[in-house]
Amino acid sequence: MNEMTPSREERTANLKGTGCARKRVEDARFTQGKGNYVDDVKLPGMLFGDFVRSPHAHARVTSIDPAAALALPGVVAVLTAKDLEPLNLHWMPTLAGDRQMVLADGKVLFQGQEVAFVVAEDRYIAADAVDLVEVEYEDLPVVVDPYKALEDDAPVLREDLEGQDEGAHGPRRHHNHIFRWEAGDREAAEAAIGGSEVVVSERIYYQRTHPCPLETCGCVASMDKVNGKLTVRGTFQAPHVVRTVASLLSGIDEHNIRVISPDIGGGFGNKVGVYPGYVCAIVASIVTGVPVKWVEDRMENLMATAFARDYWMDGTISATKDGRITGLKAHVIADHGAFDACADPTKFPAGFFHICTGSYDIPAAHVAVDGVYTNKAPGGVAYRCSFRVTEAAYMIERLIEILAAKLDMDAAELRRINFIKADQFPYQSALGWEYDSGDYHTAWEKALRAVGYEGLRAEQAQRIADFKAGKTRKLLGIGLTHFTEIVGAGPVKNCDILGMGMFDSCEIRIHPTGSAIARLGTISQGQGHATTFAQILASETGIPADQITIEEGDTDTAPYGLGTYGSRSTPVAGAATAMAGRKIRAKAQMIAAYLLEVHDDDLEWDVDRFAVKGATERFKTMAEIAYAAYNQAIPGIEPGLEAVSYYDPPNMTYPFGAYICVMEIDVDTGEHGIRQFYALDDCGTRINPMVIEGQVHGGLTEALAIAMGQEIAYDDIGNVKTGTLMDFFLPTAWETPNYTTDWTETPSPHHPIGAKGVGESPNVGGVPAFSNAVHDAFRAFGLTQSHMPHDHWRIWKIAHDLGLHG
Amino acid sequence: MIPGVFEYHRPGAVAEAVALLRAHGDEARVVAGGHSLIPMMKLRMAAPEHLIDLQGLDELRGIEIGAEIRIGAMTTQHEILTHSGLAEAAPIMAEAARQIADPQVRYLGTIGGNVANGDPGNDMPGLMQCLDARFTLAGPDGTREVAARDFFESAFMTTREEEEILTSINFARPTGGWAYEKLKRKIGDYATAAAAVQIAVEGGKVTAAAIAMTNLSDVPVLSAGAAAALTGTGCGPEAVKAAVDAMQADIDPVEDNRGPVEFKRHVAGVILARAIARAFERA
Incomplete structure (x- = not known):
C-alpha cells in the first residue's frame, strides 16, 4: 500500500496549509446570499423589540406614559427603567469598569439613548408603538466639548457618581473626569525635551468616527421556561464573554446560558460591547416566555452603539538639529461620551496608546491620558485596530512629519535615522513595551524603491514650481508612514477583560477517517477563520485543510475564549490551534511508532505522515494513524485522537509596515485623487497571502474613509449631524483607489508559527498615510496641522487659509 | 426605518390617479421611483395614508425626439442616460443623469419625481430651468403647462396643485455647447455645487447662454445675470469672472455637512467657470 507515494511537494500542496492562497471556504455561502445572520433567525412565536430613544442630548425624564402604545393591538409590553429596577437591570456594568443605564433612569445623557423598550408581535407594530410612547423631557445644559466638560462650572453629567472621587482607574479630578492613565517617565521625558535643540508641539485631533459594519447589532433572546435555559443568538465578537456577563447580570447559572454568534456581517469593534438592546431582549424573553428579537437600524447603529476614536492629542517631540529624536511627551483628552464603555483590557483604560513611540528608538517618553464624560454616545472601541493603537500611530506619524518640516529635512530620511535597528530586537520601549521583532530599515528601503521615491520628490518640486507659476491648480502630496502595531492581547498576567484573562483556545477532534473538526474561542466576522485556521492545522497535522471544519461562536460547543478583535485571533487562537495540532501530532507519533514497531524517536514527521528515519518507505499517514487511534487497542494509549489547547501568549506581537500614498489635490475645490498607494506589511509568517491581501484592501479602504471623510459630528446641543450614510462616509468602489500590496516576513519569535496578525494593520498605517499625503501637499506652503477628516471643504480651507486662492 | x-x-390611467388624489387630498402622495419619498416615509418624516404608485402608467414613459423633446415623467434616469436619440439631441441630459446618485437608484429614479419633489438638492430642476423646459400637469380639470422657471417656489414647494400629477416635460432642442458640472462628496451624494450651462456661439462670440445652479439656494437658481455677462464675449477670463460674480449674487447657500457658506460660494464659482469653459469648447 505504500508504493504510489506522491512527492513531498505534491503532498504539501495537497494540504493547502500555511502559505497557500487558498480560496475562502466561507464565500460560497456569502456570495450567494446564503449566510445565516441574526436577522435571519426566526423562532416560533418570536416577538420584536424596538426602542424609544431620546431626541435630547441631556435632559431630565419627567414622565413616561406607555398607555397609548399598550393600547395598540399587537403590543405586548413596554419596558422602562422602573420595570428593570426590581431586577437590578436598569443599569449594567460596562467592560471598562463603569456602569451604564440600560433604560433612562431619571435622565438622558446623549441623543439616541434608550428610554423605553417596546415589545410587539411584529416589527411594524413595534415601530408604530414607539411613536405612541409619550415621554416628557426637561432640557439640561449640554456639553459636547470635552475641554468645556472639565471647566469648574460645567454641568454635572453623571449625577450617579457625584461625590465619588475614586473611579475604576484611580482618582477622578473633576465631576466629569473618568480617569487619568500614565506611562513612561515624566521627568526624564521633560528633561530630554528641555535640553533639546529642536522641539515641536502640536494638538492633533483624531475625530470621533464609527465602525459602521454592514450588519448592524442585534440579538434574539430565547428563554426556555421548561428547562430553564436561556439561548441568546447575536452579533457578538466575544460570545463567551457575553455569556459570563449575562450570567453575572441575570443571576442565571452560566451553564444554563447558551450564546451563539451566527454569521456576523462585520464587527470592527462595534460588536464587542454589551448593549442595552441585549439586556432588554433577554428580560423581555424571560418575562414573556417567548423569543424576542432586537435588531437596530442604521441610524440607531451610528447614533447609539459604540463609536471609535475622539482623542485630542497634545504631542511634543524633540530632536537634535541633525534629526536624532531625543524625547516624546503626549497628553490626551479622551472623550468617552456619557458612559465609559470602552472595550479595552481592564488594566489599560487608554488601551495600548503607549505604543506611541512607534517605530522609533526614542530614549525618553511620557504619556498621560484623561478620560472625560460628555453628552455623546458611549464607546471608544478599537475600530479595526488594536486598542487605541491607530490613535497612537496617527499621533507619532504626524509628529514625525511636523518635526521633519521644522528640521527642513526629508521625512523619509528622518524616519531612517530614528528607526529601531534590526539588531536592537527584542527592544524595550521607553513606555514599557518589549517589541518582539522587526526589521524596519529593510521594509522602508523596499517601499521607497518600489514607488521611486526620489523621482516622486523631484516631480513634486516641479509641481510646486508650476503651481507658483500659475501653470496648474493641483498639488502633489506624498504621504509616508511607517507604523508599528501591537496586537494579540494578550498575556494573562496583564491583559484581562472584567477579570477574564485574554488567553484563547482551540479544541480539535480528528475523526476515524482522518478528517477533523476544530472549535475555537474566537468568532469570525468576515476575517476568514474557517479558511485560515484550517490551514494552520493542516500544516501541523498533515490533514488537508479541505478536510477540516472550523467552528466558532457557540458557547455550548466551543472552548472558552475572549473573542475576535484587536487582531488577536491569529496571535492567540491561531497559536492555540498550532499547539493543539502539535498535541495531536505527539499522540499520533506514539501510535505510529506502535504500528511501525519502532521507537518514537526513530520516526520523523514528513508533511502528512510519520516515517521511519533512514527507511522512509516505512510510514503511517495521519489518516492511517487516526483510523488506528479509534479502531485498534494500543497498549498504554487511550483511544481517540483529540486535543485542546488554551494559549496564554508570552508577549504581544508587533506587526509593522511601510505605506506610501501619492495624492493629487485640487486646491480650488478640495477634491483629491489617489494616484498610487503602496502598502508593505510585515505580519510575520503569512498563513494565506490572498486573505492577507483582502484584509489589507479592506483595511485601507476603511482608513481612506476615516482620513478623507468619516466622522460622527455633533452640533452644540448634542444633535448627531452625521446619522445616515448620506453624511457618514462609506466609500464605494468609485471612491476606492487601486492598492499595491507588498511584504517582508519577520516571524514573531514567540508565536508557535511566527504569525503576528494583519487585519488591522492597514487601518493603523493607512490613516496617517492618507492624512500625511494631504499635509505633505501643502508643506511647502507652510501647513503644520489640519484635523481630519480631509473632506472637500476642509482641504479647501487649508488652501484658503494659506492664501492659495489669490 | x-x-x-x-x-x-x-x-392604470392618469385620470384614475388624479381621481385618487382628489378623493384623498393631502392624505395621499404619488410615488414614482420612490427614491426620495420612501426614505422620507421610513424616517417617518412623511406619513401619507394613501400611496399612489405611478409605475402602472405606461403613458407617462418614453422619450420623443422631434423639433421639441418630450420626456414622459416616469422615464428613469437610466433611460435618459442610455437613449441614443437624446444623447444626440440634448447631450447635457445624459451628462447630468450620469452624475445623479448611483446605477441602482438610476434604474428606478425618474425625471418626473426628480423635478416634482422640489428638492433643492436634485439635479434636474436646475437643468430644466437652464433648458427652459415646460412641465405638463394633469389635474381634475385637464392639463396645463408650467415653465420650469416658474415652477419652484421654495424647498419642496412647487406650483403643482395637490390634485395634479406631473406627466411630461418638453423643451426645445438645445443648440451650441453644453456642460453639467457637479461637485459632490461621493457617489450618491447631492451636489455641493452644480452648474448647468448651455451656450450658443457664432464667430467665436456667445449669442445666447443659459446658466442654472443646483443646491445653492432653496430653489434652483437661474442666473440671468451670469448668462448676460457671457453674451457677446468669447468667454475670456474677464467674462467668466463677470458671470461668476453675477451668479454669486444670485445664490444663497446655507451651511451643512458639505461645508460653510464661504466655501460653497467659492466652489460654486469654480464649478461654473469649469462648466462655462467646457461648454464654450464644445460650442
Whole structure:
C-alpha cells in the first residue's frame, strides 16, 4: 500500500496549509446570499423589540406614559427603567469598569439613548408603538466639548457618581473626569525635551468616527421556561464573554446560558460591547416566555452603539538639529461620551496608546491620558485596530512629519535615522513595551524603491514650481508612514477583560477517517477563520485543510475564549490551534511508532505522515494513524485522537509596515485623487497571502474613509449631524483607489508559527498615510496641522487659509 | 426605518390617479421611483395614508425626439442616460443623469419625481430651468403647462396643485455647447455645487447662454445675470469672472455637512467657470 507515494511537494500542496492562497471556504455561502445572520433567525412565536430613544442630548425624564402604545393591538409590553429596577437591570456594568443605564433612569445623557423598550408581535407594530410612547423631557445644559466638560462650572453629567472621587482607574479630578492613565517617565521625558535643540508641539485631533459594519447589532433572546435555559443568538465578537456577563447580570447559572454568534456581517469593534438592546431582549424573553428579537437600524447603529476614536492629542517631540529624536511627551483628552464603555483590557483604560513611540528608538517618553464624560454616545472601541493603537500611530506619524518640516529635512530620511535597528530586537520601549521583532530599515528601503521615491520628490518640486507659476491648480502630496502595531492581547498576567484573562483556545477532534473538526474561542466576522485556521492545522497535522471544519461562536460547543478583535485571533487562537495540532501530532507519533514497531524517536514527521528515519518507505499517514487511534487497542494509549489547547501568549506581537500614498489635490475645490498607494506589511509568517491581501484592501479602504471623510459630528446641543450614510462616509468602489500590496516576513519569535496578525494593520498605517499625503501637499506652503477628516471643504480651507486662492 | 401604515394604490390611467388624489387630498402622495419619498416615509418624516404608485402608467414613459423633446415623467434616469436619440439631441441630459446618485437608484429614479419633489438638492430642476423646459400637469380639470422657471417656489414647494400629477416635460432642442458640472462628496451624494450651462456661439462670440445652479439656494437658481455677462464675449477670463460674480449674487447657500457658506460660494464659482469653459469648447 505504500508504493504510489506522491512527492513531498505534491503532498504539501495537497494540504493547502500555511502559505497557500487558498480560496475562502466561507464565500460560497456569502456570495450567494446564503449566510445565516441574526436577522435571519426566526423562532416560533418570536416577538420584536424596538426602542424609544431620546431626541435630547441631556435632559431630565419627567414622565413616561406607555398607555397609548399598550393600547395598540399587537403590543405586548413596554419596558422602562422602573420595570428593570426590581431586577437590578436598569443599569449594567460596562467592560471598562463603569456602569451604564440600560433604560433612562431619571435622565438622558446623549441623543439616541434608550428610554423605553417596546415589545410587539411584529416589527411594524413595534415601530408604530414607539411613536405612541409619550415621554416628557426637561432640557439640561449640554456639553459636547470635552475641554468645556472639565471647566469648574460645567454641568454635572453623571449625577450617579457625584461625590465619588475614586473611579475604576484611580482618582477622578473633576465631576466629569473618568480617569487619568500614565506611562513612561515624566521627568526624564521633560528633561530630554528641555535640553533639546529642536522641539515641536502640536494638538492633533483624531475625530470621533464609527465602525459602521454592514450588519448592524442585534440579538434574539430565547428563554426556555421548561428547562430553564436561556439561548441568546447575536452579533457578538466575544460570545463567551457575553455569556459570563449575562450570567453575572441575570443571576442565571452560566451553564444554563447558551450564546451563539451566527454569521456576523462585520464587527470592527462595534460588536464587542454589551448593549442595552441585549439586556432588554433577554428580560423581555424571560418575562414573556417567548423569543424576542432586537435588531437596530442604521441610524440607531451610528447614533447609539459604540463609536471609535475622539482623542485630542497634545504631542511634543524633540530632536537634535541633525534629526536624532531625543524625547516624546503626549497628553490626551479622551472623550468617552456619557458612559465609559470602552472595550479595552481592564488594566489599560487608554488601551495600548503607549505604543506611541512607534517605530522609533526614542530614549525618553511620557504619556498621560484623561478620560472625560460628555453628552455623546458611549464607546471608544478599537475600530479595526488594536486598542487605541491607530490613535497612537496617527499621533507619532504626524509628529514625525511636523518635526521633519521644522528640521527642513526629508521625512523619509528622518524616519531612517530614528528607526529601531534590526539588531536592537527584542527592544524595550521607553513606555514599557518589549517589541518582539522587526526589521524596519529593510521594509522602508523596499517601499521607497518600489514607488521611486526620489523621482516622486523631484516631480513634486516641479509641481510646486508650476503651481507658483500659475501653470496648474493641483498639488502633489506624498504621504509616508511607517507604523508599528501591537496586537494579540494578550498575556494573562496583564491583559484581562472584567477579570477574564485574554488567553484563547482551540479544541480539535480528528475523526476515524482522518478528517477533523476544530472549535475555537474566537468568532469570525468576515476575517476568514474557517479558511485560515484550517490551514494552520493542516500544516501541523498533515490533514488537508479541505478536510477540516472550523467552528466558532457557540458557547455550548466551543472552548472558552475572549473573542475576535484587536487582531488577536491569529496571535492567540491561531497559536492555540498550532499547539493543539502539535498535541495531536505527539499522540499520533506514539501510535505510529506502535504500528511501525519502532521507537518514537526513530520516526520523523514528513508533511502528512510519520516515517521511519533512514527507511522512509516505512510510514503511517495521519489518516492511517487516526483510523488506528479509534479502531485498534494500543497498549498504554487511550483511544481517540483529540486535543485542546488554551494559549496564554508570552508577549504581544508587533506587526509593522511601510505605506506610501501619492495624492493629487485640487486646491480650488478640495477634491483629491489617489494616484498610487503602496502598502508593505510585515505580519510575520503569512498563513494565506490572498486573505492577507483582502484584509489589507479592506483595511485601507476603511482608513481612506476615516482620513478623507468619516466622522460622527455633533452640533452644540448634542444633535448627531452625521446619522445616515448620506453624511457618514462609506466609500464605494468609485471612491476606492487601486492598492499595491507588498511584504517582508519577520516571524514573531514567540508565536508557535511566527504569525503576528494583519487585519488591522492597514487601518493603523493607512490613516496617517492618507492624512500625511494631504499635509505633505501643502508643506511647502507652510501647513503644520489640519484635523481630519480631509473632506472637500476642509482641504479647501487649508488652501484658503494659506492664501492659495489669490 | 419602518414607515407608518398606508394604503397602496396602483392606478392604470392618469385620470384614475388624479381621481385618487382628489378623493384623498393631502392624505395621499404619488410615488414614482420612490427614491426620495420612501426614505422620507421610513424616517417617518412623511406619513401619507394613501400611496399612489405611478409605475402602472405606461403613458407617462418614453422619450420623443422631434423639433421639441418630450420626456414622459416616469422615464428613469437610466433611460435618459442610455437613449441614443437624446444623447444626440440634448447631450447635457445624459451628462447630468450620469452624475445623479448611483446605477441602482438610476434604474428606478425618474425625471418626473426628480423635478416634482422640489428638492433643492436634485439635479434636474436646475437643468430644466437652464433648458427652459415646460412641465405638463394633469389635474381634475385637464392639463396645463408650467415653465420650469416658474415652477419652484421654495424647498419642496412647487406650483403643482395637490390634485395634479406631473406627466411630461418638453423643451426645445438645445443648440451650441453644453456642460453639467457637479461637485459632490461621493457617489450618491447631492451636489455641493452644480452648474448647468448651455451656450450658443457664432464667430467665436456667445449669442445666447443659459446658466442654472443646483443646491445653492432653496430653489434652483437661474442666473440671468451670469448668462448676460457671457453674451457677446468669447468667454475670456474677464467674462467668466463677470458671470461668476453675477451668479454669486444670485445664490444663497446655507451651511451643512458639505461645508460653510464661504466655501460653497467659492466652489460654486469654480464649478461654473469649469462648466462655462467646457461648454464654450464644445460650442
